[in-house]
Amino acid sequence: MRQRAVAETGANTSALAQRLVDEGLRMAEHPGIVFKGGPSGRRAALAYGPDVWEVVKFLREIDERGPAAVAAAAEVFAVDVNRISSVISYYGDHHDEIDAEIAVAEEASARAEHAWRIRQRLIA
Template sequence: MAKPTSIRFDEVLLARLRRRAQAATAGNASALAQRLVDEGLRMADHPGILFKDGPTGRRAALAYGPDIWEIVKFLREIDERGPSALSAAAEVFALDVNRIAAAVNYYGDYRAEIDAEIDAAEEASERAEHAWRVQQRLIA
């Protein structure tokens, strides 16, 4: 449950927040400020992680890299475990193994969120494949 609190913002910063809120959250500056504080704290706790928008909404990703859910999904699907799994992921994603470890550490703290993103991606993939099969039957 959210608890009210009072924060004082510099006038210029508050104006920027309100402009961004108008565009992003239908004018709800409080919701935007809460999201930005949450994401900022997560990024401070997990260096190398950032948040980006996309068709499924905002999600955690490696800076200049894939989404966290993509790395976790890959790690689940390979036969290797331990350090060799991290090395395999680093090779596939063309990243340093430390960046893969950062993604795994983030997953450890936000498992339910990342698992939900994986589930949503798998469902979208299944729908797309079904649509493709229907299309192939129609045009064959």
């Protein structure tokens, strides 16, 4: 198992252990937050829910503020308001990380839209 995890991450055993310790400490500080792997790398997320950056981006884009914003996010993501509060707490401690993930997602979205528009002009 250990060798497979090291091979999959491309990290040495020491780096993998450090990452797991860091993630474990973050999960202990922010109950309900887990870490998921994927094409964009490891990222913080709600257990059985959306990525932290997705919730933060949503909260930034809606008109509601305060408890109404938390309730709106809970409804949209179909999670309890306490889980949205966990996201807000995590963001408070790791905002640079989450802001960077949002920027990457927005850039990817802009590139995809640009490519789509070019294809549409080609076949129009």
